[in-house]
Amino acid sequence: MNEPIIECRDLIKTFSSGAEVLHILDHADFSLEKGKICTILGPSGSGKSTFLAILGSLERFDSGSVRVDGYELQTLQEKSLSVFRRKVVGFVFQFHFLLGDFSALENVALPGYMAGLPRADAWKRATQLLDLVGLRNRAHHYPSQLSGGERQRVAIARALINEPPIVLADEPTGNLDAASSEELRSLLQRLPEAAKTTLVLVTHDSELATIGDTSFLLKGGISNASDKGS
Amino acid sequence: MHQIKARNLKPLFFLGLRFLFGKPVQNPKAPVHRVRHSAFWGAVLGISVSIVPLYIVLFVSNGMIQGITDRYLETKTGHLQLALPFTLTGETREKLQRDIAGLGGVASASFEVDGIGLAASSRGSTSAQVRGLDQSIMADEGFKKFIQTDGGTIYPEKQNEAVLGRYLARALGVGVGDTVTLITLRDAHEGQMLPRLSIFRVAGIVSSGYRELDANWFIVRSEAALRLLNPSTAYAFIGIKTVDPYGAGLNALASGITDQLSQSGFSGVQGFSLRTWRDIERSLFASFSSTKSVLILIMAIAIIVAAVNLASALTTYVIEHRTEIAILRSFGVSSQQTASIFLLGGAATGTLGCIAGSAVGIFISFYINQILSGIQAAINFVSRLLAPASHPVTLLNPDYYLERIPISINWDYIIIVVGVGIAVSALVSLVPAVKSSRIAPAELIRHGQ
Ligand SMILES: Nc1ncnc2c1ncn2[C@@H]1O[C@H](COP(=O)(O)OP(=O)(O)OP(=O)(O)O)[C@@H](O)[C@H]1O
Ligand SMILES: [Mg+2]
Numbered sequence: 281m282n283e284p285i286i287e288c289r290d291l292i293k294t295f296s297s298g299a300e301v302l303h304i305l306d307h308a309d310f311s312l313e314k315g316k317i318c319t320i321l322g323p324s325g326s327g328k329s330t331f332l333a334i335l336g337s338l339e340r341f342d343s344g345s346v347r348v349d350g351y352e353l354q355t356l357q358e359k360s361l362s363v364f365r366r367k368v369v370g371f372v373f374q375f376h377f378l379l380g381d382f383s384a385l386e387n388v389a390l391p392g393y394m395a396g397l398p399r400a401d402a403w404k405r406a407t408q409l410l411d412l413v414g415l416r417n418r419a420h421h422y423p424s425q426l427s428g429g430e431r432q433r434v435a436i437a438r439a440l441i442n443e444p445p446i447v448l449a450d451e452p453t454g455n456l457d458a459a460s461s462e463e464l465r466s467l468l469q470r471l472p473e474a475a476k477t478t479l480v481l482v483t484h485d486s487e488l489a490t491i492g493d494t495s496f497l498l499k500g501g502i503s504n505a506s507d508k509g510s
Numbered sequence: 511m512h513q514i515k516a517r518n519l520k521p522l523f524f525l526g527l528r529f530l531f532g533k534p535v536q537n538p539k540a541p542v543h544r545v546r547h548s549a550f551w552g553a554v555l556g557i558s559v560s561i562v563p564l565y566i567v568l569f570v571s572n573g574m575i576q577g578i579t580d581r582y583l584e585t586k587t588g589h590l591q592l593a594l595p596f597t598l599t600g601e602t603r604e605k606l607q608r609d610i611a612g613l614g615g616v617a618s619a620s621f622e623v624d625g626i627g628l629a630a631s632s633r634g635s636t637s638a639q640v641r642g643l644d645q646s647i648m649a650d651e652g653f654k655k656f657i658q659t660d661g662g663t664i665y666p667e668k669q670n671e672a673v674l675g676r677y678l679a680r681a682l683g684v685g686v687g688d689t690v691t692l693i694t695l696r697d698a699h700e701g702q703m704l705p706r707l708s709i710f711r712v713a714g715i716v717s718s719g720y721r722e723l724d725a726n727w728f729i730v731r732s733e734a735a736l737r738l739l740n741p742s743t744a745y746a747f748i749g750i751k752t753v754d755p756y757g758a759g760l761n762a763l764a765s766g767i768t769d770q771l772s773q774s775g776f777s778g779v780q781g782f783s784l785r786t787w788r789d790i791e792r793s794l795f796a797s798f799s800s801t802k803s804v805l806i807l808i809m810a811i812a813i814i815v816a817a818v819n820l821a822s823a824l825t826t827y828v829i830e831h832r833t834e835i836a837i838l839r840s841f842g843v844s845s846q847q848t849a850s851i852f853l854l855g856g857a858a859t860g861t862l863g864c865i866a867g868s869a870v871g872i873f874i875s876f877y878i879n880q881i882l883s884g885i886q887a888a889i890n891f892v893s894r895l896l897a898p899a900s901h902p903v904t905l906l907n908p909d910y911y912l913e914r915i916p917i918s919i920n921w922d923y924i925i926i927v928v929g930v931g932i933a934v935s936a937l938v939s940l941v942p943a944v945k946s947s948r949i950a951p952a953e954l955i956r957h958g959q
């Protein structure tokens with residue numbers, strides 16, 4: 281058995297609006313092995329995005345422990361969280377969130393450049409990643425000149441620039457048509473191999489859900505729904 | 511401590527420049543149709559526009575004050591004044607004047623006796639400030655430099671000749687060659703006063719360029735003034751010019767003159783006293799500097815307003831680009847890094863604004879006389895077209911201002927204005943910087959839901 285790359289113990293997350301307290305995660309446990317694809321399913325509003333954001337340190341949690349690639353997230357201060365975000369995780373959201381003033385190539389290179397990679401290296405690596413997602417010929421296009429599926433592939437390339445051990449994707453095909461979803465699905469499936477990373481994938485898309493090695497259901501807690509792996 | 515290294519700054523510049531200016535227009539591979547309008551140039555313009563009047567006010571008020579001060583010093587008070595007893599005999603006085611003129615650092619020394627009289631002509635009468643000048647004044651380069659003549663000479667050659675200030679001559683309606691009557695009071699006996707009438711021929715009409723100063727000048731020879739003026743109200747002195755009236759040497763020279771006085775045996779004698787120009791015109795210069803402070807204060811407020819505009823432009827930018835900032839944060843750009851972008855952006859905006867504003871402000875100040883006379887000519891041209899009988903307009907009323915503003919560009923001011931401008935811009939940029947650092951990447955999760 282490999283040491284899990286993600287491990288959550290007794291995780292509690294609530295949202296309170298006024299007097300009402302919303303229990304999203306109630307003493308949830310979760311662990312995931314390195315190099316796998318893990319899908320997270322659950323009804324709308326069950327807290328899938330919130331859980332993913334906790335794993336990526338975008339969202340704080342109430343109590344419990346979350347260890348991601350050796351980082352104990354509950355102990356980290358804001359400053360160390362930036363370091364964690366640039367070294368450990370790559371995010372892909374439902375919306376592409378590319379920067380409109382930057383070309384596809386620059387969008388991919390930017391997180392690397394900001395993380396301290398020399399400019400030439402960042403641009404070179406970005407070109408390779410655009411190659412990986414099949415968009416080398418669109419390097420100098422701006423997001424407004426790309427299709428929805430292409431933007432999402434650029435976003436995936438961007439998530440990989442700092443060679444993160446974990447990629448977190450939140451409904452990446454949520455806004456795409458069937459053909460684009462299909463392309464994206466095969467790209468995501470290749471990801472652990474091609475980029476040596478672990479993929480945590482939240483999706484409603486039953487087609488996309490099939491690529492998972494393991495699958496979890498989120499509903500108050502987290503339960504293992506299927507296990508095709510080990 | 512977080513260290514800022516050049517290597518870490520480069521990506522910030524890359525990001526900041528793109529944020530400020532939007533994406534590049536030229537791109538051969540993919541022509542861009544839409545370029546975002548950047549708030550940057552508006553903010554630069556705002557700052558430079560507020561800086562321009564600051565320079566004009568600084569240089570004009572400074573030039574005015576310098577010009578007026580020079581005229582007072584060179585044509586009226588001198589740099590040092592040694593008051594003398596009215597009764598001092600001519601020989602003693604001349605020897606003292608020669609001794610002082612011989613001291614190191616003294617450029618010239620000239621006896622003068624001043625008093626009040628009433629000048630009259632067939633057209634009217636007005637009070638006159640009688641200045642009895644010794645002919646040694648003609649050796650005074652400063653005096654000759656600042657006295658302009660409207661006609662005739664600047665120094666009366668004969669006992670019965672007078673040189674009038676421009677506005678006194680106008681009030682009396684006289685020109686060169688006309689005669690004027692001067693009425694002075696002299697002691698008769700037992701405290702009685704008797705008017706004394708003297709007739710002078712106008713030998714010249716002069717102006718110092720500053721009306722306040724020379725409006726009532728009635729210049730005669732000192733011998734004539736000694737005869738006409740009342741010893742109890744007249745003021746006799748030796749006006750002394752130095753090489754540098756603004757330098758520290760003035761006080762050293764003053765003590766040199768005091769030594770000379772005691773050598774000549776006048777120490778402690780009633781009626782002698784030595785004052786510098788700063789003592790003599792103290793209240794005048796105090797009012798100059800307070801006027802200048804008020805003007806600078808007003809201008810400083812204008813700069814603060816521009817800086818607040820900059821801060822609000824940048825803050826609006828931050829608010830409009832929350833999502834982009836959250837995106838940066840989601841891939842590990844720290845809040846310090848995003849804050850630095852806005853801090854650098856604000857400082858860069860301020861720097862450009864200050865430099866542009868300084869260039870324009872200095873240029874306008876330099877050509878202010880030409881610009882003002884151009885505007886004046888334009889106004890008069892238009893008003894003559896509209897109302898042919900109207901009086902010509904004078905923008906700078908010579909009653910209060912010099913007719914021509916002497917501008918000298920002072921580098922200290924420029925350095926201070928640019929330095930303060932940049933510092934204030936950076937300071938107000940703290941507001942958008944702090945605001946940007948509070949944007950959390952969690953915003954992206956529920957974007958548009
Ligand atoms: N900041 C917040 N304050 C209060 N409630 C919140 C906040 N953020 C999320 N919630 C609530 O938490 C619950 C979980 O939200 P989340 O976005 O994680 O659900 P989800 O499983 O991703 O849903 P979907 O499938 O629709 O994307 C929702 O009911 C949401 O309304
Ligand atoms: Mg969601």
